[in-house]
Structure formats: structure tokens, C-alpha cells
Amino acid sequence: MGACRNADLRSQKEKGQSGLAAFTQYAIQGTDMSKSDSLELYEVFLRSRRGLDHKHVGSLHAEDPEQALEYARDVYTRRGEGVSIWVVRSNDICASQEDDSESFFDPSNDKPYRLATYYQLPDEVNNM
Amino acid sequence: MSEDLEAKFLRKIEGEEKIEPKDWMPDGYCKNLIRQISQHAHSEVIGMQPEGNWITRAPSLRRKAVLLAKVQDEGGHGLYLYSATETLGISRDEMIHALQTGEAKYASIFNYPAQTWADVGAIGWLVDGAAIVNQVSLQRTSYGPYARGMVRICKEESFHQRQGYELMLVLARGSDDQKALAQDALNRFYWPSLMMFGPHDAESAHTAKSMQWKIKRQSNDELRQKFIDQTAPQIDFLGLDHPDPECKWNEERGHYDNGEIDWDEFYDVINGNGHCNRQRIEHHVRAHREGEWVRAAMQTYEARKKKAKAA
Ligand SMILES: [Fe+2]
Ligand SMILES: [Fe+2]
Numbered sequence: 001m002g003a004c005r006n007a008d009l010r011s012q013k014e015k016g017q018s019g020l021a022a023f024t025q026y027a028i029q030g031t032d033m034s035k036s037d038s039l040e041l042y043e044v045f046l047r048s049r050r051g052l053d054h055k056h057v058g059s060l061h062a063e064d065p066e067q068a069l070e071y072a073r074d075v076y077t078r079r080g081e082g083v084s085i086w087v088v089r090s091n092d093i094c095a096s097q098e099d100d101s102e103s104f105f106d107p108s109n110d111k112p113y114r115l116a117t118y119y120q121l122p123d124e125v126n127n128m
Numbered sequence: 129m130s131e132d133l134e135a136k137f138l139r140k141i142e143g144e145e146k147i148e149p150k151d152w153m154p155d156g157y158c159k160n161l162i163r164q165i166s167q168h169a170h171s172e173v174i175g176m177q178p179e180g181n182w183i184t185r186a187p188s189l190r191r192k193a194v195l196l197a198k199v200q201d202e203g204g205h206g207l208y209l210y211s212a213t214e215t216l217g218i219s220r221d222e223m224i225h226a227l228q229t230g231e232a233k234y235a236s237i238f239n240y241p242a243q244t245w246a247d248v249g250a251i252g253w254l255v256d257g258a259a260i261v262n263q264v265s266l267q268r269t270s271y272g273p274y275a276r277g278m279v280r281i282c283k284e285e286s287f288h289q290r291q292g293y294e295l296m297l298v299l300a301r302g303s304d305d306q307k308a309l310a311q312d313a314l315n316r317f318y319w320p321s322l323m324m325f326g327p328h329d330a331e332s333a334h335t336a337k338s339m340q341w342k343i344k345r346q347s348n349d350e351l352r353q354k355f356i357d358q359t360a361p362q363i364d365f366l367g368l369d370h371p372d373p374e375c376k377w378n379e380e381r382g383h384y385d386n387g388e389i390d391w392d393e394f395y396d397v398i399n400g401n402g403h404c405n406r407q408r409i410e411h412h413v414r415a416h417r418e419g420e421w422v423r424a425a426m427q428t429y430e431a432r433k434k435k436a437k438a439a
Contacts, residue, residue: 047148050140050145050146050148050272051145051146051272051275051276053276084148111193111197113190113193113194113197113287113291114197114201114287115287116286116287116290118287119287119290119291119293119294120294121290121293121294121297122365124361124365125293125361125362125365128257128286128289128290128293128358128362
């Protein structure tokens with residue numbers, strides 16, 4: 001496990017910055033796999049149809065962002081899976097830690113009154 | 129070349145495809161969007177003021193927590209919408225400046241004061257209710273980031289309306305005084321809520337182009353009718369008097385008829401003469417100024433961190 005990358009993640013975690021927990025693993029794996037200094041790990045996001053959000057689909061190694069984009073096209077969209085691709089350097093992703101999710105997300109767990117279903121209304125007016 | 133681009137753009141619009149930030153778009157489309165989305169963002173943020181005023185005076189801890197959560201949501205909605213506007217190449221600073229100098233507008237409804245606790249109920253039920261009718265329709269707007277923002281916002285809005293109606297229901301079933309409070313809030317907020325949909329279609333300056341570009345999917349009058357139709361039975365259920373004596377079910381049309389809106393009042397408030405126009409902007413300017421040291425401290429801290437890292 002790359003000590004440097006790991007330290008990076010830990011410092012992000014200490015700062016309490018949010019991100020997407022799922023990426024942590026990719027980032028850590030990436031350090032293991034990229035023996036060569038010239039290849040960097042990129043995360044790939046696909047928009048499957050116009051109007052939808054880009055969704056994370058996986059990662060790959062590339063020399064630079066332009067190359068990453070072409071590789072992503074070759075390996076992630078061979079069957080017309082997308083109309084738009086984003087690639088982001090894995091190192092640039094700041095992720096929250098699954099282990100910390102309890103304290104990280106805790107403040108919203110005990111507030112059921114944020115949900116519409118918390119308000120019981122009689123049937124006649126329950127369609128709002 | 130440019131004709132080609134425009135034709136391609138129009139074909140996408142025609143085919144119900146979304147326009148995304150990096151696509152070519154006509155200048156007018158971009159400007160129109162910036163105007164509408166930033167105005168929407170400003171409305172969310174300014175809209176925190178009338179209700180925020182009641183957080184410390186909520187009658188119970190439960191009501192206080194609910195109101196706090198709602199007002200916090202509205203701040204979040206402002207952020208989603210400012211971010212969507214930024215995808216069109218305008219900065220947050222420019223938008224805040226436009227708001228504070230009166231160059232950009234926000235929904236006139238927020239220039240009405242929340243005078244009593246019942247107003248908090250009426251605002252959730254009617255003002256958020258009207259906003260939901262508009263926002264549900266905008267989930268199908270042609271600009272991708274705006275449409276996706278609307279989907280997110282609509283998911284959160286339902287609680288706003290329901291907590292408001294529930295509050296009204298408690299008052300309407302309470303003592304005579306409480307019922308009177310509810311009736312008074314309804315009377316004051318009903319008409320301004322109808323005005324939230326904007327002028328009649330024939331008078332609306334932006335409607336035609338906006339509809340053609342599918343920025344707006346339904347006209348002001350269509351949306352207003354939808355709101356009138358859904359609200360009449362809700363008023364009835366509360367056992368309150370309808371503020372519009374001419375509001376009657378029209379079997380033939382399949383809709384409620386309604387009396388005419390006081391458009392003089394509408395334009396008067398838009399042009400700055402509402403109860404709270406000055407106060408709302410002054411408050412925003414003050415809050416922004418008072419936050420200056422926080423922004424400065426953040427920048428200083430960032431700079432120091434960078435320097436330490438470099439060393
Ligand atoms: Fe909102
Ligand atoms: Fe709301």
C-alpha cells in the first residue's frame with residue numbers, strides 16, 4: 001500500500017472533507033498497481049444518456065488526461081454505453097472514509113422530520 | 129457554420145434532448161437561463177428571511193427543529209441553483225452583486241412579512257406549494273444542470289409543504305383565536321401565492337422564447353390553474369373561508385374559476401414598493417459584509433497551508 005497516498009487520504013480525512021467513499025479503494029489499489037511513474041490512475045465517469053448525471057464506472061491508467069479519455073472510450077464504451085465521458089485523476093479525489101461514516105453522517109440520522117412521510121395528513125389531503 | 133450549430137441545437141431541443149454545459153448554445157438561450165436560474169437561486173436564499181425570523185419564536189422544540197431544517201434546506205437549494213448557473217460561465221460574485229444592486233430579481237412573495245406564527249404554516253403550504261408546482265414542471269427543462277437540480281430540490285420540497293399544512297391543520301382545529309390566526313394568514317398569502325406564477329401569458333415578456341427553447345415547459349397561467357385547483361379542496365378541508373369568493377368549480381372546464389388578481393399590487397411589489405423589499409436586500413448585504421472576515425480567514429489559512437506544504 002502506498003504510504004504516501006495513504007497519508008494523503010488520512011490528512012483529507014482529518015480535515016473532515018467530504019467526497020465519495022467508494023473511490024478510496026480505487027485510489028489505494030492504484031498505488032499498488034502503478035509501478036511505473038509515468039502512468040497515473042484515472043477514475044472514469046460516464047453519462048449514459050443526455051440529461052442524466054455522469055456515473056462512476058471504473059478506473060484505468062494513462063499518461064495524461066487526454067490519453068485517459070481515449071482509453072476510457074476504448075474500454076468502457078464499446079457498446080454505446082455513453083454519450084459523454086469524464087476522467088478525473090484519482091489523486092484529485094478527496095474521499096470520506098467508510099470507517100468514519102458513523103460520526104460523519106450521524107447528524108442527519110436522528111432527524112426524521114426532514115422526511116415528507118413524517119407528517120401524517122388525513123387521506124383527503126394526503127396527496128401533497 | 130453558425131447556422132449549422134444553431135440548427136443542431138434546435139434539433140436537440142426538438143428531440144427532447146438536454147443541453148449540457150459544453151454544448152454550443154445561442155447567446156439568448158444562455159442569457160435567458162442565467163436570468164432565470166440565478167433569479168431562482170436568489171429566491172431560495174432571500175426566502176430564508178421571512179421564516180428564519182420565526183426560528184427563535186417557534187412554539188415548541190419540535191416546531192423549531194422542523195423550521196430550522198426547512199430554512200436550512202432553502203439555503204441548500206440556493207447553492208444547487210447557483211452552481212447550475214455557474215456552469216453557464218457567470219461567477220458567484222457577479223450574481224451576488226446583481227442581487228444586491230437590484231439588477232437581478234427574486235420572487236416577490238418574499239417581500240411580504242411573516243407577521244404571525246400561522247404565517248409560517250401558510251408559507252410552507254402555499255408558497256412552497258406554488259414553488260413545487262413550478263419546480264415539478266421545470267424538472268423537464270431543456271438545460272441539463274437545471275433539470276437535475278430541480279429533481280434534487282423537488283425531492284426535498286414535499287416535506288416543506290406538508291409541515292406547513294400540518295401546522296395550519298392544528299391551528300384550524302384549535303381555539304377560535306387559533307382558527308382566526310390561520311384564516312388571517314391564508315387571506316394574506318393566498319393572492320401573493322397566485323402572483324408567484326408571474327403575469328398572464330399574454331403579458332409575460334419572456335414566456336414565448338422560453339417555451340420555444342423549452343426552458344419553461346408550461347405557461348404561467350397553466351401552472352397557476354394547477355395550483356388553484358389543488359389548493360381549493362385543501363382550504364375546504366381546513367374548514368377555512370376561501371379568500372377568493374369567485375373561486376368555484378367549473379364542471380365544463382374541469383377546473384376552478386377564479387377572481388382577477390390585483391396586478392397593480394403585483395407590479396408595485398416587483399418595482400420595489402413591497403413591505404420588505406429594502407429590508408430583505410439590506411439584510412443580505414449586512415450578512416454578506418459580516419461574513420467577510422470568515423472568507424478572508426479561510427483564504428489566509430489556505431495560503432499558509434500551501435506555503436507549509438511547499439516548504
Ligand atoms: Fe426551496
Ligand atoms: Fe421549500
